[in-house]
Structures are given as C-alpha cells and as structure tokens.
Amino acid sequence: MAATALSLSVMPAQALSPRSEVGVTSTAIKLGITLPMTGSASYGYNQLPGAMKAYFDYVNANGGVNGRKISLVVKNDGYLPKQAIQNTQDLIAKDKVLAVIGALGTANNKAVASAVNLGRRGIPSLFINTGFSGFNDRKAYPTSSTLLPSYIMEAKLMSKYIKETFPGKKVCMLYQDDDFGDDALVGFDKSHGNMDFAVKVAYPSLSQGVAGVPDSWIAKFKAGGCEVQVVFGVASATLYTILAAAKAQYAPKWILGSVGADIGSINPATVPYIIGATSMSFMPSVVDPKDEYVAKFKEINTTYNPGAKFNSWALIGMNTAFVAVQALKAAGKDLTRASLLAAIDNNGSKFANAGLVPLNYSKTSNVGFNGYWFGTFNKTGDLVPNETFTYTPYTTDSGTGDVVKTTYVRPAMPAKGLPN
Amino acid sequence: MRTTSFKSRAFALFSTAAMLATLVVAAPANAAATDPVCDGKTPVQTCTGTTSDGAAYKMAVPATFNGIAVIWSHGFGGNTSIPAAGFSIDSTAQLGPNFPGGNGGDPAFVKYLTDKGVAIMGSGFSTQGWNLDEAVKTNAELIGIFKAKFTTTTKVVAMGYSMGGGITQAFAEQRPELISSAAVINPVDAWSSQGKYFLDMLWLLKTWFDPTIKLTGYAAGAAGDMQMLSDLQKYTAVLTALSAGVATGEWPTTSSASAKALKAGGIPSRSALLMVGRLAGISAQSSSFDGIAGPPGAAATAWPLAYAPALATLENIAAVLGYSLLGARDMEAKMGGIWGDNQKTDFSKQLSDEDRTVYNAGLSGNTAINAMLSTLSPLNPDAPRIKGDAAAMAKDASTHYQNTGKIKVPTVMMIGQHDPVEPAGIVQRISDLYEVDFAAEKAAAMKSAQKSGAYVAPARKLQVIWSVTPKTWSKFNDDGTPITLSRTPGTTHTNFTLAQYKVVIDTAIDAAISGNLPWTGAHLSKITKAKGLKVDRDTLYPWMKYYNQ
Numbered sequence: 014m015a016a017t018a019l020s021l022s023v024m025p026a027q028a029l030s031p032r033s034e035v036g037v038t039s040t041a042i043k044l045g046i047t048l049p050m051t052g053s054a055s056y057g058y059n060q061l062p063g064a065m066k067a068y069f070d071y072v073n074a075n076g077g078v079n080g081r082k083i084s085l086v087v088k089n090d091g092y093l094p095k096q097a098i099q100n101t102q103d104l105i106a107k108d109k110v111l112a113v114i115g116a117l118g119t120a121n122n123k124a125v126a127s128a129v130n131l132g133r134r135g136i137p138s139l140f141i142n143t144g145f146s147g148f149n150d151r152k153a154y155p156t157s158s159t160l161l162p163s164y165i166m167e168a169k170l171m172s173k174y175i176k177e178t179f180p181g182k183k184v185c186m187l188y189q190d191d192d193f194g195d196d197a198l199v200g201f202d203k204s205h206g207n208m209d210f211a212v213k214v215a216y217p218s219l220s221q222g223v224a225g226v227p228d229s230w231i232a233k234f235k236a237g238g239c240e241v242q243v244v245f246g247v248a249s250a251t252l253y254t255i256l257a258a259a260k261a262q263y264a265p266k267w268i269l270g271s272v273g274a275d276i277g278s279i280n281p282a283t284v285p286y287i288i289g290a291t292s293m294s295f296m297p298s299v300v301d302p303k304d305e306y307v308a309k310f311k312e313i314n315t316t317y318n319p320g321a322k323f324n325s326w327a328l329i330g331m332n333t334a335f336v337a338v339q340a341l342k343a344a345g346k347d348l349t350r351a352s353l354l355a356a357i358d359n360n361g362s363k364f365a366n367a368g369l370v371p372l373n374y375s376k377t378s379n380v381g382f383n384g385y386w387f388g389t390f391n392k393t394g395d396l397v398p399n400e401t402f403t404y405t406p407y408t409t410d411s412g413t414g415d416v417v418k419t420t421y422v423r424p425a426m427p428a429k430g431l432p433n
Numbered sequence: 434m435r436t437t438s439f440k441s442r443a444f445a446l447f448s449t450a451a452m453l454a455t456l457v458v459a460a461p462a463n464a465a466a467t468d469p470v471c472d473g474k475t476p477v478q479t480c481t482g483t484t485s486d487g488a489a490y491k492m493a494v495p496a497t498f499n500g501i502a503v504i505w506s507h508g509f510g511g512n513t514s515i516p517a518a519g520f521s522i523d524s525t526a527q528l529g530p531n532f533p534g535g536n537g538g539d540p541a542f543v544k545y546l547t548d549k550g551v552a553i554m555g556s557g558f559s560t561q562g563w564n565l566d567e568a569v570k571t572n573a574e575l576i577g578i579f580k581a582k583f584t585t586t587t588k589v590v591a592m593g594y595s596m597g598g599g600i601t602q603a604f605a606e607q608r609p610e611l612i613s614s615a616a617v618i619n620p621v622d623a624w625s626s627q628g629k630y631f632l633d634m635l636w637l638l639k640t641w642f643d644p645t646i647k648l649t650g651y652a653a654g655a656a657g658d659m660q661m662l663s664d665l666q667k668y669t670a671v672l673t674a675l676s677a678g679v680a681t682g683e684w685p686t687t688s689s690a691s692a693k694a695l696k697a698g699g700i701p702s703r704s705a706l707l708m709v710g711r712l713a714g715i716s717a718q719s720s721s722f723d724g725i726a727g728p729p730g731a732a733a734t735a736w737p738l739a740y741a742p743a744l745a746t747l748e749n750i751a752a753v754l755g756y757s758l759l760g761a762r763d764m765e766a767k768m769g770g771i772w773g774d775n776q777k778t779d780f781s782k783q784l785s786d787e788d789r790t791v792y793n794a795g796l797s798g799n800t801a802i803n804a805m806l807s808t809l810s811p812l813n814p815d816a817p818r819i820k821g822d823a824a825a826m827a828k829d830a831s832t833h834y835q836n837t838g839k840i841k842v843p844t845v846m847m848i849g850q851h852d853p854v855e856p857a858g859i860v861q862r863i864s865d866l867y868e869v870d871f872a873a874e875k876a877a878a879m880k881s882a883q884k885s886g887a888y889v890a891p892a893r894k895l896q897v898i899w900s901v902t903p904k905t906w907s908k909f910n911d912d913g914t915p916i917t918l919s920r921t922p923g924t925t926h927t928n929f930t931l932a933q934y935k936v937v938i939d940t941a942i943d944a945a946i947s948g949n950l951p952w953t954g955a956h957l958s959k960i961t962k963a964k965g966l967k968v969d970r971d972t973l974y975p976w977m978k979y980y981n982q
Binding site for chain 2 (some may be wrong): 052053054091092093094095099105106119120123125127128129130134147189190191192194195215216217218219282319
C-alpha cells in the first residue's frame with residue numbers, strides 16, 4: 014500500500030461534513046433482531062418481531078422518523094448462542110443494520126458481546142431482552158441497554174411481597190441454575206431481599222428442551238411442607254412444575270417469576286392451576302380496558318399486524334418499537350450509531366411508553382425499567398392487578414437500595430400514538 | 434514426520450503400542466554445511482545438501498528464477514522412534530505443505546511457485562519435537578546457502594505451518610533482516626502457552642478419568658517411551674469410554690474417586706468432558722459438531738446446547754492428543770525432567786464468565802460447575818498437581834525463544850476458526866497486540882504531520898486470513914444420530930486447500946515485492962475466490978489460557 018499524503022488543511026472541512034452511517038440513508042433506517050422464532054424456546058417471543066414491525070409500519074405510514082422509513086431484519090437463532098453470533102455478524106456485515114434491537118437471552122447476548130464485540134465497534138444493541146444484571150455493567154457492555162428490570166430487582170420485590178402477604182408461611186423456591194438463578198439468589202439474600210427458603214431446588218438450564226420435570230422436585234417441596242412456592246424459571250419449567258404439582262396433589266400458593274409466567278405462555282384452558290397464581294409485570298395488563306397505551310397499541314396491531322392476537326407479547330414488542338422510535342428521533346437528522354446511543358443516555362429516561370415504572374437511562378446507566386406491580390392470573394390467563402385495574406408498582410435497584418412504592422407518573426400517550 | 438502424516442501414525446499407535454521393540458534416536462550431525470548439489474534439470478532444477486547441524490535440505494529453482502525465494506518450515510514431527518509400532522523420526526526435507534498421505538511437500542504447490550519464477554527451499558530440520566530454536570538457526574543458514582548459490586536472489590519470503598508457523602514467526606521476529614515478508618499459517622504459540630495448553634488438557638483428563646496415567650516423570654530412553662505409549666493407550670481408552678457416555682452420562686470405569694462422587698451427584702461425564710475443554714481452551718465446535726444444528730424433533734434445542742459441545746470437545750481432543758502427549762514427553766526428555774508445574778494453577782479462574790453462561794446447559798448448571806471445579810482444588814489429595822523439577826523448569830524457562838507476536842515484516846497469517854491443535858486465540862492475540870502497535874504508529878504519524886504539514890499513513894503490516902466454517906454443518910441420520918464429518922472447513926488442524934495456500938503465498942510475495950501487504954479490492958476478491966476464507970478484524974476468539982494467568 015503506497016503511503017498517502019494528505020494536506021492537514023483539508024481535514025477540518027472533511028470533519029465538518031456529515032458522514033454517512035451504516036444502516037441509514039436519506040429515506041431509510043435499518044434495524045435488526047435475533048431471537049428464537051422456532052423451537053421449544055420460541056413460544057411467545059416469536060410474536061415480538063411482528064408487533065415491532067407493526068408499530069414501525071404505523072410510523073412509516075405517518076412519515077417515518079425524520080423522513081426515513083424504518084425496517085426490521087429478523088433472524089431466527091433458535092435460542093442457540095452460536096446461531097445468535099452468526100446472526101448478529103450477518104446483521105452487521107451483510108444486512109448492514111444501524112443497530113440490533115431486542116436481542117433475546119442472557120447466554121446469547123453474552124456470547125455475541127464477546128465474539129462479535131459490539132462494544133469495541135460502537136454498534137448499539139438496544140433494549141436487550143434479558144433481566145440479567147450483568148448487562149448493566151457499562152464498561153463491559155458500553156453499547157448495550159436493557160429494558161427489563163433485573164432479576165435481582167425482581168427477587169427483592171418478590172421478597173417484600175411475600176413477607177408482607179404471607180407472613181410466617183414456609184416459602185420454597187425452584188430456580189434455574191445459571192446466571193438467571195444466580196441473580197435471583199442475590200436478590201433474595203440477606204443483604205438484599207433477606208428471604209429465607211425452607212427448600213430450594215436448582216434445575217439445570219436445559220429446560221427449553223425438556224418436556225417435563227422430575228417428580229423428585231415436587232416431592233422435596235411436599236416433604237418440606239412448603240406453603241408458598243416461588244418458581245424462578247423459564248416458561249417451560251414453570252409450566253411443567255405446575256403440572257407435576259397438580260399430579261402430585263401439591264397445592265401451594267404459587268409465586269411465579271416474570272420470565273416463567275410470561276403472560277400468555279401458560280394457557281389456563283390446559284393448565285387451570287395457573288388461575289389465582291401471583292406474578293408481576295412492569296407493563297399494564299393487556300386486558301386493562303382503560304389504559305390508553307393498551308388501547309392504541311391494540312388498534313395499531315389490528316391494522317398492521319392482521320391476524321395476530323393482541324396479547325402481552327404484542328404489547329411488549331410494540332412498546333419496544335415505540336421507545337426505539339423516540340430514540341431515533343432524539344438522535345436527530347444526522348443519525349449515527351453514536352448519536353443514537355447518546356440520545357438514549359441524554360433523553361431515554363424521559364421517553365414516553367406504556368411502562369408503569371420509570372426508565373433509568375443516563376450517561377452512567379443503561380438500566381431500563383426498575384420495578385413491577387403484582388397481580389394474579391384470571392380465568393382467561395391474563396395477569397391483572399385487581400378487578401379495578403388499579404396498580405401499585407414498586408421500584409428498587411440491583412444493589413441494596415430499598416424497595417419503595419413508586420411515585421412515577423407515566424407520560425401520556427402522544428397524539429395518534431406518534432412520539433413528538 | 435510431518436503434521437498431516439503424524440496424525441495417522443499417532444492413531445496407529447493406539448493399537449500397536451504393545452509391539453514396541455527398540456528405540457532409535459537420530460543424533461544430529463555436527464559438521465560443516467554442504468554446498469547444494471543440483472541436478473541441473475530444466476525447467477526446474479532440484480538442489481540438495483545438508484546444513485551444518487545435519488539437516489537435509491532441498492531447493493526447487495526454476496530456470497526462470499526471478500530472484501524471489503520462499504523458505505518453507507514444516508510442521509511438528511515426533512521425536513520418538515518406535516519401529517515396531519511403525520513410528521520413526523522423519524527428517525525428510527520439505528518443500529511446502531503436505532496434504533493427507535503426502536510427504537516432502539505438495540508437488541502442485543511447488544509447481545505453482547516455480548511456474549511463476551519463484552524458487553522454494555526447505556529442510557527437514559535436524560531436531561524434531563519442539564525445535565523452534567534449532568529451526569531458526571537452520572533457516573538462517575539455509576538462506577545463506579541459497580543466496581551464495583543463486584546470487585540473483587533479491588527477496589526471501591518465509592512460510593510455514595503449525596510448528597513451522599511458529600518457526601516462521603520466530604524467524605521474522607529474530608531475523609527480520611533476512612526476509613522481506615512472512616506467511617505464518619496456524620502457528621504454534623510460545624512454548625510457555627502451548628505447553629500449558631497441552632498439559633492442562635492432559636492433566637484434567639488424567640485427574641478425572643484415569644489417575645493411573647503417568648503423564649510426567651517418564652523413565653529415560655526406551656523405557657520412557659514405553660510408558661508414554663502406555664499412557665497413549667489409556668487416554669484412548671478414556672476417550673472411547675467418554676464417547677460411549679455422552680448419551681448415557683456414564684463415566685469411564687477408571688475414573689478417580691472424586692469423579693465418581695461427581696457421578697453420584699448426578700453429573701454426566703459429558704459435562705466433565707466439556708469442562709476439560711473449557712478449562713484448557715479447546716474449541717467446542719469441531720469437524721462434525723457445530724453447536725447449532727440438532728436432529729429434528731424434541732432434541733432440536735437440547736442437542737446443540739448439551740451434547741454437541743461435549744462431542745466437539747471430544748473430537749478436538751482426539752485430534753490434539755497425539756501432538757500434546759508426544760510434545761510434552763519430548764520436552765521432558767530434552768529438559769531432563771518435569772518442565773511443567775501446575776501447583777499454583779487456579780482452574781476455577783480458567784472458566785470464563787462467558788463460558789459459564791453459554792455452556793451452562795452442557796455443564797449441567799452452576800451447582801455442577803462448582804462441584805466439578807471444587808474437585809480440582811490443590812487441596813484435594815485425589816487431584817494431585819504436577820510438581821516440576823527445579824532444574825528442568827529453569828532450563829525450560831531459559832532455553833526456548835518465546836514468540837512475542839511482534840510484527841516486524843509484512844506478515845500474512847492464516848488459521849482455522851476451530852483448529853484443535855493451534856487454537857485461533859494464538860493468532861487473535863498477535864492480531865490484538867498488533868492493533869495496539871498500529872494505533873501507536875498512526876498516532877505518531879499524526880504527530881509528525883503536525884510538524885511537517887503532511888500526513889503519511891502508516892502501512893498495516895499484518896493481514897489475518899481466517900479459514901471459516903459454513904453457517905451450519907452438522908448432519909444427522911434419520912434416527913437422529915450424528916454423522917461423522919471429516920475436514921469441515923475452518924475445523925481440524927492444517928485443514929487448507931491448495932487454492933488457499935496459493936492465495937496466502939501470493940499475498941506474501943506481493944508484500945515482498947512492494948514492501949507492503951495488498952489491501953485492494955482485487956486482492957480481497959482473490960481471497961474470497963479461494964473459498965472459505967475471510968479477512969476479518971471484528972470477530973474475536975479468546976486468547977490462550979496462559980495469558981489469563
């Protein structure tokens with residue numbers, strides 16, 4: 014390669030001219046997502062891209078973001094880290110997306126961060142779909158942001174709820190034996206939630222591929238005289254645990270973690286034992302008749318996601334897209350990866366959205382939501398706070414901060430569901 | 434004995450070790466170098482001779498010699514001679530890479546060079562086993578011999594693979610004035626790192642699966658070779674038992690008491706097998722197992738998460754076992770005692786946070802992971818650590834040149850993503866270190882430009898070409914059982930095509946002529962046309978475990 018000479022006097026002019034960014038043209042913005050669209054771990058999650066696309070299409074039909082239409086490239090990783098790595102490499106190198114958005118799973122996001130090295134390359138991975146607290150380490154994940162509350166926060170809130178609601182009862186827990194469960198154990202420990210369990214059973218994280226749980230788990234809980242049963246696992250483990258418990262005539266009060274009880278993944282028609290179980294959410298109930306966000310997103314879903322049921326997945330997917338559009342707008346007309354990340358740091362905590370707890374983005378925090386409200390599953394399998402849909406959300410942090418009732422006031426839905 | 438032929442011989446040993454009869458150690462000659470004797474043939478003449486240390490050398494020089502000569506360094510050759518087992522020291526002069534079944538260098542590769550007027554030379558080296566220091570001296574002498582004979586020589590390009598890749602890198606670091614560019618193909622790492630890689634794997638296998646394996650402290654001479662062969666048989670038996678146990682979870686019957694306790698705790702042997710790979714740094718993707726595809730049906734997710742990584746580890750261990758055991762044994766003989774010492778190794782720190790998460794299902798969860806790691810504690814008498822001999826360790830520390838990875842001449846590197854013998858992290862580290870150096874060069878150039886008013890961009894002196902796998906490659910029979918695949922691109926050791934070797938040497942020759950590596954679109958297109966290759970500075974592979982200490 015021959016040495017090149019460049020007059021320094023030219024450089025300032027070059028620096029001043031706007032540079033083009035990968036995934037951005039004068040008329041288009043390209044985003045990408047990798048998640049399980051097929052396979053045993055795909056249930057529910059595979060509805061997220063459809064809802065996200067529906068909202069982007071709605072925005073596009075109303076002029077786009079600064080005149081640019083948004084597209085979403087969807088890749089199926091089957092919940093396999095090696096496939097997630099390939100997909101992300103393809104999204105960046107072949108599809109040339111501006112940013113990855115909503116990538117699912119702790120293991121997948123860790124594998125991608127390490128092998129594809131989004132941080133060093135300045136590629137945003139926005140609103141990743143995992144509550145593992147490790148992703149809130151900005152040094153390790155400088156271009157990532159989370160949306161879900163951390164599992165530590167969840168366990169802390171759960172501790173408070175159980176101690177207040179079931180004082181003196183024997184509490185037991187089934188948890189996943191990996192980062193997911195480790196976060197829960199931290200949240201329940203003496204310096205955080207300070208929750209004592211009479212019986213704890215850890216299960217290996219292969220549950221996505223396993224149909225059923227050993228009867229021995231249930232036997233341990235029964236033998237321990239458990240009255241309140243926490244399940245901090247994925248949907249399949251939660252489902253099969255409840256089924257096995259019914260078969261063994263084990264009928265505790267169920268407290269289901271937000272991941273395993275992902276609303277809609279357990280159908281009360283086939284699993285009636287779910288009715289009355291307690292779980293938690295940071296979004297409004299999908300059947301809330303008076304929530305303006307639910308109403309607007311449902312309307313958009315009907316038009317732009319025809320045939321797809323409006324459920325909790327659709328609500329979360331659409332809300333993610335709704336937040337993303339605000340980030341793209343806040344990044345300005347000269348949209349770059351850097352300006353997009355800066356927009357979330359500077360303005361993200363003020364983004365309107367359906368969440369009933371605040372977003373916590375700042376220059377020093379990539380933490381999304383930080384709390385939950387508690388509710389029970391009704392006869393249609395929907396999580397509701399009570400008959401009047403009155404929510405009492407709590408917030409906390411992933412450290413040793415208190416669990417408090419939040420005074421957060423959600424911004425009103427912008428006119429026509431389009432961010433200003 | 435060359436890289437590719439070695440493997441087949443090593444596996445042949447598994448069934449013939451008991452037939453060991455006599456040991457013949459080839460003693461290198463120590464005389465003056467001989468001038469090349471050339472046959473004078475056209476269009477290509479062949480010259481032969483020996484260097485002063487007794488290494489047989491060979492040269493192929495075209496009548497149209499254009500002044501550019503390639504010096505080739507061959508791969509690892511066993512330094513143990515066991516004729517009855519069909520195993521002998523091979524010091525045949527080599528000219529270029531061998532493909533399976535070949536020896537002496539591939540004729541098509543030699544012809545490719547000589548057709549374009551480029552000469553090639555190479556020796557068999559006087560010493561086998563870990564011979565980096567001896568080989569660097571031999572190569573320097575051989576270049577001198579060549580230049581004296583062919584006085585129109587203007588440029589020399591160093592090229593080699595595997596052990597020879599490490600030799601080429603060492604040569605470029607130590608004698609940059611003798612070459613114009615280098616082509617380094619899946620190089621061994623510095624011995625401190627490479628030796629640890631071998632020893633970690635061997636010790637972990639022995640500790641959990643068969644504590645009667647000796648591994649270190651072999652007797653001198655033929656008796657020691659017998660002991661090593663006995664170990665090789667035991668390792669083979671362990672791998673066979675582990676293979677059978679992947680589906681059932683059963684452990685080898687020879688397993689240690691600690692391992693049997695793990696088994697009693699419900700931990701399948703495949704998790705321990707995978708743990709060996711994660712702790713040593715062996716790729717969990719191999720020729721047959723991609724960790725992505727699974728048999729259709731209920732196991733589609735469970736298979737790639739829980740079974741494929743263990744099977745890939747097993748397949749990769751089988752590929753590196755012979756090299757590692759013979760290499761470790763040879764070094765012990767050369768150092769006169771136990772050169773390795775893992776008394777202070779904290780294996781729990783060798784499991785990366787990423788591996789703990791990504792392979793969590795295959796490792797059977799955090800409780801199982803912690804239980805397995807606890808058995809490797811230095812305090813566990815059932816897992817005795819290797820205590821090195823002080824004199825041998827001192828000699829080991831001072832004898833070998835340790836490759837630094839410093840790039841001093843334009844260098845092209847090629848490596849497979851999942852090479853089981855020389856993991857991709859070896860080249861990743863060199864690449865990462867070079868990026869730091871290059872950034873400093875650019876900063877210096879900018880500073881200089883502030884004074885001179887003109888910015889002269891520094892030339893990038895390292896081009897890494899990755900041999901990459903297909904997107905997915907595992908295949909299954911109708912009954913869901915996996916199909917064994919050989920030489921999937923990007924996997925196995927020195928698994929390159931002639932077209933790929935050609936593009937690498939062309940890159941190095943271009944750099945030798947112009948002084949800089951080619952980065953043009955036409956060049957990158959040429960790499961693409963060689964198929965299965967990619968120039969990629971964005972994908973990262975973990976460094977060898979040695980550097981995490």
